[in-house]
Amino acid sequence: MTTKTSQILAELADREAIRECLYRYARGVDRLDADMVRSAYWPDVVDKHLEFEGNAEEFIAWAFPAMQAMDQTMHLIGNVLIALHGDQADVESYFYGYHRITVDGRKMDVIGAGRYLDRFEKREDEWRIRERLVMTDWFREYSDSADWSMGLLGQRLDIGGRFPDDPSYTRLRFDF
Template identity: 45%
Template sequence: MSAPVPGPAALQALLDREAIRDCLLRYCRGIDRCDEAALRSAYWEDATDCHGAWNGSAAGFIAQALPRLRQGGRRVHQVTNVLIELHGDAAAVESSFFALQATAAQPDRETFLCGRYADRFERRGGEWRVAARTVIYDWIEERTRPELTQDDAALFGARQPVGGAAPHDAVYALLREVRGS
């Protein structure tokens, strides 16, 4: 006996869920690589963001975050455990995240954050983006690691290339190659 063939509504739900996951990952790339275009593509222009000390427009969050991020440091954001509840052109999305951060101002200070993005996604013109985000913090650990003050050659050795900001990170060379630009 063969399995039932999913109908158009089930296939659309799968496409919607994948588009939402892609948007979440663009946000992570945007933050970690200081990629303004990727970061802005994750939010609608009128989106809001309650992000720790920041509570206002997503555009305002980006405007205040990017200059600090571009000063240097290292960041890694990973999204896991994504729960998506679809309701027509809106979705309630809860995504767990891990973030490891060190700033240029305190390169030996490492902050490990765990939490969740509670996002209202909206589909407009067939595209899903964040319309409202609240960041919920569940764990923080801060520690001093003097070895992080070393330059990349000393810190990473033969493990090259090392992650960097857009457009110099190796992923952007891959994207240019695949896109033919």
């Protein structure tokens, strides 16, 4: 079944708000910005995420220590399908997560990919995640990582940081 153009036009603001919420979540976990992650979830969310199940605060307490131990992370969101049902929406979004970790003194890369199966809810004109089920469809563990000391093609790199040290916190203004 397809969605008619006139329906998408009528739903455009809601659809964009849902996409922005997904992007806030991805940015929040990569930058270790707890407030940004909170802004993507309703406080009474139920998130089933790998071996974890709990609310937003419990998710932050579970995920952030593991993420802090990683050198770098990057979560990309794609293929977002949205079905609006009044003040609720069923949303499937694909994710691709890069993780640079250290194991026994060796740098290695781990890539995980899958889908977020989300139920969004609109409260007081704001969309956030009310329920999340994370499905892992693919992953790959590389026994090594690139030599970052040489930079990309021998060029100096400005490596992204975490909250509040990443340059995006001083160069950009987000009012989320």
